[in-house]
Amino acid sequence: MRLETYGKCKVVANHLDLQHAEGRVRITLCTPEMLRIQATPQGEQFAPDGPALVKRRWGRFPFSVEEREEEIKVRTASLGITIGKNPVVVTF
Numbered sequence: 001m002r003l004e005t006y007g008k009c010k011v012v013a014n015h016l017d018l019q020h021a022e023g024r025v026r027i028t029l030c031t032p033e034m035l036r037i038q039a040t041p042q043g044e045q046f047a048p049d050g051p052a053l054v055k056r057r058w059g060r061f062p063f064s065v066e067e068r069e070e071e072i073k074v075r076t077a078s079l080g081i082t083i084g085k086n087p088v089v090v091t092f
Helices: none
Strands: 003-006 009-012 015-020 023-031 034-041 064-067 071-075 080-085 088-091
Touching: 009 064, 015 071, 015 080, 023 080, 023 088
Parallel strands: none
Antiparallel strands: 003 009, 009 015, 015 023, 023 034, 064 071, 071 080, 080 088
């Protein structure tokens, strides 16, 4: 299982968990073409999976994570994702 820590970003398997002043953000890399973004206030848990997300377990595939001072860059074979740290903003 992949486990890495990049400052405030922790990578566990295909999840990226980020802590920030107001709470947490989790980005799940489902496939090289698809991601899921969840956010929760400080001290709360992420909502359980609902019926809109049919599949809960996804296969492994390569991706890279590069942390910079103001942002985190994630790349899959099909997506380039930028996560701003302050404020937390996800673009792809």
